[in-house]
Amino acid sequence: MSKKLKIGLFGFGVVGQGLHDIIRGQDLNLEIIKIAIKNADKKRTLDAHLFTTDHDELLNNPEINTIVELIDDADVAYNIVKRALISGKNVVSANKKMIATHLAELVDLQEKHNTSLLYEGSVCGSIPIIRNLEEYYDNELLHGISGIFNGSSNYILSKIFNENLEYGVALKQAQDLGFAETNPILDVGGYDPKFKLAIATAHAYGLFINPDKIFNIGIQHLSENDIRFAREKNFKIKLVPTARKISTKQVVTYVMPKFVKSDDFLFNVENEYNGVTVQAAFADKQFFFGKGAGGHPTGAAVLSDIAALRYDYRYEYKKYHQHNGLEHTDDVSLEVYLRYTHEYTVEKLQIENIVERFTRDDYKYVIGNINLKSLLANRELLEQKDVFIAHTGKYTYTEEQIQTVAKEQALVS
Numbered sequence: 001m002s003k004k005l006k007i008g009l010f011g012f013g014v015v016g017q018g019l020h021d022i023i024r025g026q027d028l029n030l031e032i033i034k035i036a037i038k039n040a041d042k043k044r045t046l047d048a049h050l051f052t053t054d055h056d057e058l059l060n061n062p063e064i065n066t067i068v069e070l071i072d073d074a075d076v077a078y079n080i081v082k083r084a085l086i087s088g089k090n091v092v093s094a095n096k097k098m099i100a101t102h103l104a105e106l107v108d109l110q111e112k113h114n115t116s117l118l119y120e121g122s123v124c125g126s127i128p129i130i131r132n133l134e135e136y137y138d139n140e141l142l143h144g145i146s147g148i149f150n151g152s153s154n155y156i157l158s159k160i161f162n163e164n165l166e167y168g169v170a171l172k173q174a175q176d177l178g179f180a181e182t183n184p185i186l187d188v189g190g191y192d193p194k195f196k197l198a199i200a201t202a203h204a205y206g207l208f209i210n211p212d213k214i215f216n217i218g219i220q221h222l223s224e225n226d227i228r229f230a231r232e233k234n235f236k237i238k239l240v241p242t243a244r245k246i247s248t249k250q251v252v253t254y255v256m257p258k259f260v261k262s263d264d265f266l267f268n269v270e271n272e273y274n275g276v277t278v279q280a281a282f283a284d285k286q287f288f289f290g291k292g293a294g295g296h297p298t299g300a301a302v303l304s305d306i307a308a309l310r311y312d313y314r315y316e317y318k319k320y321h322q323h324n325g326l327e328h329t330d331d332v333s334l335e336v337y338l339r340y341t342h343e344y345t346v347e348k349l350q351i352e353n354i355v356e357r358f359t360r361d362d363y364k365y366v367i368g369n370i371n372l373k374s375l376l377a378n379r380e381l382l383e384q385k386d387v388f389i390a391h392t393g394k395y396t397y398t399e400e401q402i403q404t405v406a407k408e409q410a411l412v413s
């Protein structure tokens, strides 16, 4: 028999209300005792006695055994989750920024206080990727995980490529439909997918990487010329977070626009949908597809976590605790398309092995190799308006990386 969950819900916005819609009328052996919100004067669809602005009414209530944290403020969410775990309450959260930033401490707190924190809804909405990485791929050699983790930038790119909309018009549409964050740079600049990538990497490889150490660049400077370049080659441009094993001991992570070919699973992931490609040694390539945002899809993932808590489910973080010798590195060479104005940009970024170069007064680009370390060191340069960079999909490995990968492949075959 599962135990009855008495829930304290923080946040009654898009996801909080979505969750409530799903729970309503179902016999799930759970009850929402109280809902904390920020603005006491806002009109609510439920009885006023359920709502409070006083967090203590939930966190200090001994009847409440489960906190569901669905607010849009990462710092306040961190304090709520921390207090809840310390006081012995299990927690479900969908706050990727908060989780990615504090993961090591949150794991420690769960262990110290014998509590559980689940967060499937924080990565790619309705797609069940965290529990799969944690459980299903536990013993698999994972070569890589990548995908489309941000619905609003994907919506913008779909509208540009499929309907010829201008960037600004597509962004406005995404905002009007509620897909985009209030500050759109979090989506289009690749920050939101970076937080999700940090969480996915923790469960894929047991590596807890501070999001500040992960390179991200977005689609905000995409120009007509870049779009035409991709179209002429039958590519689409997608914003792709990637975690990839480049040797038996090294994992690279980054978020960057990428030219995607028509045979790539991600090519047909459009609008607000998300997709995750997992490349595993034995299972080979697998693809997860679904709605990456929205009240009901995300609410469904949150409910799945709540249901798992009824049976005392917790992430064991086995790969993290195993100390498998994997390390995070930025020492990898990626082939990129770089559009620029001043030759200085190409020199400063130390683009090597240039295979293509185009120069016209109003449009210049090179295709060549760049080390991820150089990208990280030159973020400010890359964020200038006249620069756009995209991965072509090719890597160049060092001799040592080639040898260790060959050893791993020999193990598989």
Ligand SMILES: NC(=O)c1ccc[n+]([C@@H]2O[C@H](COP(=O)([O-])OP(=O)(O)OC[C@H]3O[C@@H](n4cnc5c(N)ncnc54)[C@H](OP(=O)(O)O)[C@@H]3O)[C@@H](O)[C@H]2O)c1
Pocket: 010, 011, 012, 013, 014, 015, 016, 036, 037, 038, 039, 040, 042, 070, 071, 072, 073, 076, 094, 095, 096, 121, 122, 125, 292, 293, 294, 295, 298
């Ligand atoms: N929207 C999505 O599709 C989606 C998908 C995946 C994950 N998420 C994550 O889910 C979380 C919630 O997102 P959302 O889209 O539902 O946000 P939202 O629609 O903006 O709602 C936020 C809710 O949090 C409440 N709130 C804000 N600050 C608070 C505080 N200090 N104390 C108590 N309540 C507070 C707000 O109260 P008021 O009602 O009084 O304003 C509101 O009810 C975020 O972490 C987001 O990143 C969202």
